[in-house]
Amino acid sequence: MATIGADLVRQMAAGDREAFAVFYDRYAPVVFPLILRIVRERADASDVLQEVFWEAWRDAPAYDAARGSPEAWMVTRARTRAIDRIRATRRRSETFVATLDEGIAAAPRESAPDAAERAADRGTILSALDRLTDAQREVIELAYYAGLTQTEIAEWLKQPLGTVKTRIRLGLERLREVVKASP
């Protein structure tokens, strides 16, 4: 599975534009919804998507398959760039809390029956996030999708920093187990 992607990146590194087109078709539909979930605006998401794939083309020679799958390489990059974008927006607008509030309110968690139904439809695992406790899922979503740091999450939830750290760690461990256990 990963080898096709890794081959594509190798060909991209050699300047193969066709390989890049295939690579894009393969990964853009995966990272686009992630970017959109973070930045919310379709136009912004398109900008970030373009930036992310441009960087992938530029940085392809530096890709090391031993350090991760091309998918993880792209998802990490996409998440980082999307968060950069919303942080810049928040700094400019100085309405940090309002933006965040809106963002969280606008992203209702998928209800479990929906997720189960969809997972069944697609024959895939139930969204791994649904295997976490609500408290674990909350901190991971605030960090990963809303771009809050541990300190900000602690302030936001009015919880001690240590509690936030523990929840993140346990949540992420659970996530890794679920993913490892799935085919």
Added chain:
Amino acid sequence: MNHEPYETLAATYAVGALDGEERVEFERHLAEGCDVCEATLRESAEALAALARSRPPMIPPPAVKEELMRRIGTAPGRRGAPRRRPLVWAVGTVAATIAAAAFTGAYVAARYEARLGQMARESAALHAKVQREEAALQEQVAVYRNAAELLRDPQAQVVSLRGLGPSPEATGRVIWHPVNGGYVFVANLPSAPTGKAYELWTIGDAAPQPAGVFQVDASGRGAHRIPPVEGGKPVKVFAVTLETEAGVLTPTGPMVLASTK
């Protein structure tokens, strides 16, 4: 040192939430080389990627790919591993690159400007054409609407025209109102030669009166408004002749259509 605290830091780092001094400390720890933390980060990234993959895929707007393909199409080719070069060479290369870039930039800009100018002209021409066609259509619609209106009047009469001499296939109808004038509709009339036009005549007891010039379209059809006859004098015959474009006061050219008595 006990490694356990780093495991919490690694998890927080993996979701991008580590901040402050802890972040500095963890990055130093990573830089020193820690297989355990490397593995935690790698597995976390894979898990988060799997999470992204478990969501429904979405096709992004096609413009993004088009733009990317254009960008990488015009990007300079891949360079090999950087080598150390003497400074002079480096300066020379940089200068040459800048000059080449400036030249390429100017060339591309000029090309685009020319192309944009051409597109603007084409667009303006198209716009004018559409406006002309729309105006012509509006005019046609007005003619038909008025003709239909005229037909409702019980005083209106319909007169048939028959093709003569040079155009026996031609046909025509005049809708005529003794006070308001009327319309002539023709079909199967060949297009008038360049510089020529068809002219309608109303003929009563006196000499034929000119009633305007008109053209037919490519399919041989035409429509023309006939002004009322001065003083409302009765018209006995309608006739069409081929004349010069500007029209004449008394018929000189061949008669192509005339009403049957």
